Amino acid sequence: MIKKLISLFLCLALFSSLFAIPNVMAENAPVIVVDTVTANPGETVEVNISLQNNPGIVSMTLKVSYDSTVLTLTNVQDAGILGTQSHKPQYSSPYTLAWVNDTATTNFTANGVIATLEFAVNESAIVGENYPITIYYDSDNYDIYNKDVECVDFAIANGSVTVSTVVAEPTPTPLSDFSYRIENGNICITGYHGNDTEVFISETYEINGEEKAVVIIDESAFEGNEGITSISLPATIQTICDYAFYDCTSLTDVTLWSKYAAIGEQAFGYYYISRKVDGKVDGFVLTSYSGGTAEEYLSENDLSFIRQEKPVGIGDINADGEYSSQDLVTISQHLLSVVSLENYNFIAADLNNDGVINIIDLVKLKKKLIAL
Numbered sequence: 001m002i003k004k005l006i007s008l009f010l011c012l013a014l015f016s017s018l019f020a021i022p023n024v025m026a027e028n029a030p031v032i033v034v035d036t037v038t039a040n041p042g043e044t045v046e047v048n049i050s051l052q053n054n055p056g057i058v059s060m061t062l063k064v065s066y067d068s069t070v071l072t073l074t075n076v077q078d079a080g081i082l083g084t085q086s087h088k089p090q091y092s093s094p095y096t097l098a099w100v101n102d103t104a105t106t107n108f109t110a111n112g113v114i115a116t117l118e119f120a121v122n123e124s125a126i127v128g129e130n131y132p133i134t135i136y137y138d139s140d141n142y143d144i145y146n147k148d149v150e151c152v153d154f155a156i157a158n159g160s161v162t163v164s165t166v167v168a169e170p171t172p173t174p175l176s177d178f179s180y181r182i183e184n185g186n187i188c189i190t191g192y193h194g195n196d197t198e199v200f201i202s203e204t205y206e207i208n209g210e211e212k213a214v215v216i217i218d219e220s221a222f223e224g225n226e227g228i229t230s231i232s233l234p235a236t237i238q239t240i241c242d243y244a245f246y247d248c249t250s251l252t253d254v255t256l257w258s259k260y261a262a263i264g265e266q267a268f269g270y271y272y273i274s275r276k277v278d279g280k281v282d283g284f285v286l287t288s289y290s291g292g293t294a295e296e297y298l299s300e301n302d303l304s305f306i307r308q309e310k311p312v313g314i315g316d317i318n319a320d321g322e323y324s325s326q327d328l329v330t331i332s333q334h335l336l337s338v339v340s341l342e343n344y345n346f347i348a349a350d351l352n353n354d355g356v357i358n359i360i361d362l363v364k365l366k367k368k369l370i371a372l
Helices: 002-018 293-300 325-335 343-349 359-371
Strands: 031-034 036-039 044-052 059-065 071-078 095-100 112-121 130-136 155-157 159-163 178-183 186-192 198-200 204-207 210-217 230-233 253-256 270-272 278-280 285-288 304-307
Touching: 031 130, 036 044, 044 159, 071 095, 095 112, 112 159, 178 210, 285 293, 293 304, 325 343, 325 359
Parallel strands: 031 155, 036 159, 186 210, 198 230, 230 253, 253 285, 285 304
Antiparallel strands: 031 044, 044 112, 059 095, 059 130, 071 112, 130 159, 178 186, 204 210, 270 278
């Protein structure tokens, strides 16, 4: 435990130095900011363009460049805070945003969103890839000026569209499909009488207005059920008792999200032949985390194991079934563009659920680990 803590704090110190952000921009400098957003292939996404620390202008002309082989500009919505607009009518890259108020005697000083660009993401977009959205202007030709016809310079913080595939979780099997008892304030599943062949047990269910965790699959709870073909068992599971899924002859696909659940005798993969002979279910496969109790059980019983590639939850970025300093390494490698996170791993790294992986997520993960 001491060695783990030392390793963690060394890791935190390393990342603190890695991600120290230099103060390269004056605190009150005018800035044009382009959103960084995430979208799936085939989806439509909105990208805001905003002003910060606007000192006052009457005219602004911006060019917006993007990869038109992946992103198709489908709509432009002006926010109406910079007066008269004359944006380019054709939606092509580079696209021109223009606000011209030559006769204005008062500067427009508003900050915030000045325009929202809507992009359709091509189905062929590469998952995990960043597609930049870049803004530029010509200061020498007075692309931005104020009421006194003086050039006004803005720094630019460009954005991007990150392509990610988010796979929806299946709908949990309702608690009414199970028989159960309450044990030490938690749920122990004792049987199944539903009609679905695919069973997805939720981590928690509401009983009399209180959320209770599913922690135990009772002895012989599903024994002899020939209908179910697959089952997903939640990360809250602590014990799978003897013969829990014995003689489930059609059950060939089990996913166990709990890395260290106790697994009883012949809980999975066996069926009844005679009082003295047990058969092994043909094609049985259990998916779980490497190094856990499921892998040990399957190895001892010569049953098939598949390493779980999906994180156990937010923060388990490397999908090993637990939160550790290795997750800090993974998120920092993504921020440094050493690796590219996608799908469930991207979701696990987005700790504040804003669709972007950045330094804020790294800090939140550090705090999460320190609290363990």
